[in-house]
Amino acid sequence: MGLSTAPVAAFYLAWLALIPLWFFTFKTENPQKITLKSLIFNNQTLIALAWGLGYHGLALFWITGIHPMTWMGVPWLASLLIAIFCWLFITFWGAILVSLWSIIVRLFDSIKSHNVYFKHPLIKSCSRILWGVAIWCLLESIWSQSPLWWTSLSYTQSPDNLAILQLSKLSGFSLVTAAIVMVNGLIAESFILSKENRQSIKQSLGLILSAIIFVASLHIIGFNHYNNPLIDSEKDQIKVGIIQGNIPNTIKLYPGGLQKAIEGYTKGYKILANEGVDLIITPETALPFDWHYIVTNTSIYPEILTQKVPIILGAFGTKNSSYTNSLFMVTAEGELLNRFDKIKLVPLGEYIPFQSVLGKIINRLSPLDTHLAAGNTNQIFRTPFGQAIVGICYESAFSEHFRRQTKQGGEFIITASNNAHYSAAMPAQHHAQDIIRAIESDRWMARATNTGYSAIINPHGQTLWISNLNTYELHQGSIYRRQTQTLYVQWGDWLTKVLVILSIILLGVKVQLGQY
Structure with missing residues (x-):
């Protein structure tokens, strides 16, 4: 994922780079008794932290360029330590977001429900995809309100994938982030389905096909917007x-x-x-x-x-x-x-x-x-x-x-x-x-x-x-x-709000059904 950002700008990697994180987050069965400690202190959290360190650490390595600061009167060694401190601090700040995502989606997924629909492998996969997308977008939205903010998943598509970036006119950067997480989630869940249940091969292939259709459709829509002529007087x-x-x-x-x-x-x-x-x-x-x-x-x-x-x-x-x-x-x-x-x-x-x-x-x-x-x-x-x-x-x-x-x-x-x-x-x-x-x-x-x-x-x-x-x-x-007002300018990040509401409704249904 770090290589998908500028200057390497291998933006296509972003549509696959979340798959290992997603797979290792959900492939392990949850213990019978779920506690906050068991959710936080486990291998899945460490994997999420490692993924976050890799992405944010590589994407933000340029921060170390502040060294040397000898021209400011800072000794060479002190300058090196300051540069490393800044890089590690900001990298960990981003990695914590990934760890939080891992903990929250596993918490939602671990809630037991006796309803037959929530036991269906495909329903479980679709639920995890909705929660995974909504929580990632929500965390990025909260993170963007903090003083430290830079490495949204959306900026992995800039400057070269202008077709998909046109969708940011609709709901800002969150729509691009949501698309990336969803495509990765669909592909990862197809692997999980085929691994856990050999009878779910058709459903697994259906998820992969859905991912292909989804990402192709988004790019076609974006490309159409991109080709609209700019009419300026x-x-x-x-x-x-x-x-x-x-x-x-x-x-x-x-x-x-x-x-x-x-x-x-x-x-x-x-x-x-x-x-x-x-x-x-x-x-x-x-x-x-x-x-x-x-x-x-x-x-x-x-x-x-x-x-x-x-x-x-x-x-x-x-x-x-x-x-x-x-x-x-x-x-x-x-x-x-x-x-x-x-x-x-x-x-x-x-x-x-x-x-x-x-x-x-x-x-x-x-x-x-x-x-x-x-x-x-x-x-x-x-x-x-x-x-x-x-x-x-x-x-x-x-x-x-x-x-x-x-x-x-x-x-x-x-x-x-x-x-x-x-x-x-x-x-x-x-x-x-x-x-x-x-x-x-x-x-x-x-x-x-x-x-x-x-x-x-x-x-x-x-x-x-x-x-x-x-x-x-x-x-x-x-x-x-220009005096135009895009949907994003008028309504802001409405997509994240909709995703969060849908996730809460789905979670509420699952919790309610789990009482019977």
Whole structure:
């Protein structure tokens, strides 16, 4: 499953990689007397934990790219230990979700029922499939509300399987996750049926056939959506210019890097303005100063007054006694029209959760003199070209962050990120996340990054342009304003709610029948 994620992006493996986990979760007969201890402390839980460690550990191995942090004054050995700690902490966080799934589905399955229907092998298999899909989707939904969130099963299909990703317009990433779990569950249950009861061969083949028909049907439906023409009016066109500054983190917040950033973004702004773009976009903290300093001490502000082209500028804002990671909307007249403060801050990077405990173990992984402050969740980012949907770096993983802004009238997406301190796997996965957000919201997207990948993505998830890594690049392209509202934008993740309700009803019937 880890290999199905970018940059390897062997997305087809995801449709099979859950089968061993599912098989070993249910192949062992439950003991006659079920206790919470017997459900938790057994081989099935260990297998689930191992599967979770393998998937999340491999998919998130790029986190170790924060080492070495000697440029921040962190000793080499301490830097290595910090990197390993962060990787293991986040990996275990994801693996616990898989273990919880294993425990809960086995708990549901272990409930005895004297009704003849619940003793039928095919009914048992179908019940486990419903519970398995519903519980996985529910756990991912809860997990996505936490500060640590990245490796949903759905992102294994991005960037290459755009057909199946079109279904996220209906109920967000959960529909793709549900499809993956269901197909794996159908195939795994067919093996379990044939192994436990040789008389169930026909039913076993029926489950495999159902899996094939199901996955083929979903891809056909998605492919039809993918082939629907995008109808965008010329009056809604915005010619954007993207500056990829390519300032390595090792020098980014030091005099040499600061000067290089000022010169690079000023030069890029001037070139793109002369090429006739409507709006220029810079990455997250492109100029790592506060707004007042940019106005009074940098060469880019006088250039804005001369060229008179609006710019979205990544910089630091201030909030009380802390900094904010912000995007500033600067008009053609050099006035500050709007500001968006990053809401989803990176744990252990931009702030330390449980500061009183973890703060004693690990120092912040940022050279700033203070922790960053999170922005308010109800922010609206207005531009001279309409309301924008904004995601700053880590926020690309959070579907609800984009859905909220789209529902409030956002017409196009702007994402800005840094990513300079990670391996090539991280920007590849980041780009994959943004593709899903563009599809879910049915919006055009412009991505501006420090070292790559910057890109322009259309509402079908097609990448119309993508930058190279670790290069200074300027690009001009077009995005379009849109006012559509997908079913997901209107109703949110309704599928998980429906699955949970159906699971509770099925469990209630089983429990009730088990009393007789």
